[in-house]
Amino acid sequence: MQSLIDPSTLLLASLIIFVGAIVQSLIGFGLAVVSAPLLYIVDPELVPAPIILMGFTISLLTLLRERNHLEFNGLQWGLAGRIPGGLIGATLLLLAPQPVLGLTIAAIVAIAVLLNMKHYSIVVNRLTMFIAGIFSGIFGTIAGIGGPPMALLLTGRDAGKFRAALSAFFALSSLISLVILLCVGKLHWHHLLLALVLVPAVFLGFWLSNFIVPYIDKRRTRQFTLALCSINVLVLTIKSCLSW
Numbered sequence: 001m002q003s004l005i006d007p008s009t010l011l012l013a014s015l016i017i018f019v020g021a022i023v024q025s026l027i028g029f030g031l032a033v034v035s036a037p038l039l040y041i042v043d044p045e046l047v048p049a050p051i052i053l054m055g056f057t058i059s060l061l062t063l064l065r066e067r068n069h070l071e072f073n074g075l076q077w078g079l080a081g082r083i084p085g086g087l088i089g090a091t092l093l094l095l096a097p098q099p100v101l102g103l104t105i106a107a108i109v110a111i112a113v114l115l116n117m118k119h120y121s122i123v124v125n126r127l128t129m130f131i132a133g134i135f136s137g138i139f140g141t142i143a144g145i146g147g148p149p150m151a152l153l154l155t156g157r158d159a160g161k162f163r164a165a166l167s168a169f170f171a172l173s174s175l176i177s178l179v180i181l182l183c184v185g186k187l188h189w190h191h192l193l194l195a196l197v198l199v200p201a202v203f204l205g206f207w208l209s210n211f212i213v214p215y216i217d218k219r220r221t222r223q224f225t226l227a228l229c230s231i232n233v234l235v236l237t238i239k240s241c242l243s244w
Contacts, residue, residue, distance in 0.1 A: 004193055005043065013042050014201040021058050021205025026216050027159075027224045028062065028166030029147035031055050034228075036144045037235045046194060048144045049178070049187045053195035054202050056174035061206045063167035069160035075169055077126045078133035078150055082173045085137020086180050093142060101142050102240030108135075110233045112152045113226055121156060128153060133173075140177060143236055146170075148229045159221045 005013070020035035032055055039046040063070070092101055122128055132149045140146025147170070154165055181187040216224075 004190065005197060009043055010197060013039060013046060014198055016042070017054060017198050017201040018205045021054075021202045022209050022212075023224075023228070024055070024058050025062050025206045025209030026163075026213055027151075027221050027228075028163035029151050029170060030224075030228050031058055032140075032145050033147060033232050033235075037239060045191070046198075049181055049191035050195040050198065051144070052174050052177050052181070053192065054198060056171055056178070057195075057199055057202050058206060059167045059171035059174060061203075062163055063171055065210070066160055066164035066167060069158070069164040070168055071161060071165065072168070073165075074124065074126050074129040075165060077129040078136070078169055079172050079176070081130040081133020081135075082137040082140075082146075082176050085134035086141050086177065087137075088134070089138040089141025090180075090184075092138070098142065099240040099243045102236045102243070105139050105143055106233045106236040106240065109139075109148045109152075109229055109236075112148070113229050113233065116152055116155060116226060122153060124153060136173065140173075141180075145232055145236070146173070148232055151225050152229060155222050155225050157218075159216055159218050162218075162221050 016035050016038045017031070020031035020033075023030035023034050032051060036047055036051055039051060132153045135149035136146040139149060147166075150169055151166060154162055157165065178187060
């Protein structure tokens with residue numbers, strides 16, 4: 001196992017995943033936003049396949065906890081949008097420099113955050129769910145962070161329903177992403193092993209979140225969502241500028 005990942009890297013990566021798992025368990029998304037940029041610095045092999053596997057795990061655990069709050073209400077349209085979104089994202093990666101795409105995504109998310117802060121809401125229906133799914137697929141493929149589009153669309157929901165909806169969406173969309181990675185040769189056995197040695201941090205973060213989640217209401221969920229999306233904008237902007 002030491003040949004797979006050295007102990008110091010394992011410890012640091014586990015700490016990062018632990019924090020990300022707590023965040024996602026509390027509001028339904030955030031593991032990738034918190035963890036992906038740092039994990040890429042620690043070990044590029046941890047992004048994207050292993051973190052998607054861990055994202056699937058924490059989404060499934062959160063969904064099981066929040067299953068009584070689950071209302072599909074068009075989630076299937078968001079999932080349908082992930083497929084063309086992933087293909088569009090892959091195509092854009094071939095046609096445009098990644099720094100340009102990263103800055104474009106950052107600008108779009110920033111505008112969405114500002115509109116949300118001014119309490120401008122978008123009607124949640126089949127069309128908007130499908131469009132959010134497309135953007136989630138594009139953002140996830142290009143930057144590895146597909147949470148903000150769907151989270152910003154659903155941010156007005158009750159905290160439990162918000163967590164349940166996002167957890168269901170990301171559990172299923174993670175499987176779609178893994179299939180795409182497998183088809184393009186970006187998912188291998190060593191990625192599965194890396195996820196396996198890091199998954200205890202996911203379970204530990206989820207367990208700890210159970211003591212905190214009763215204090216996370218609709219207002220705090222919205223605040224955390226806007227804060228994480230703002231962090232997403234900052235990270236993408238810095239990363240894109242450094243890669244220019």
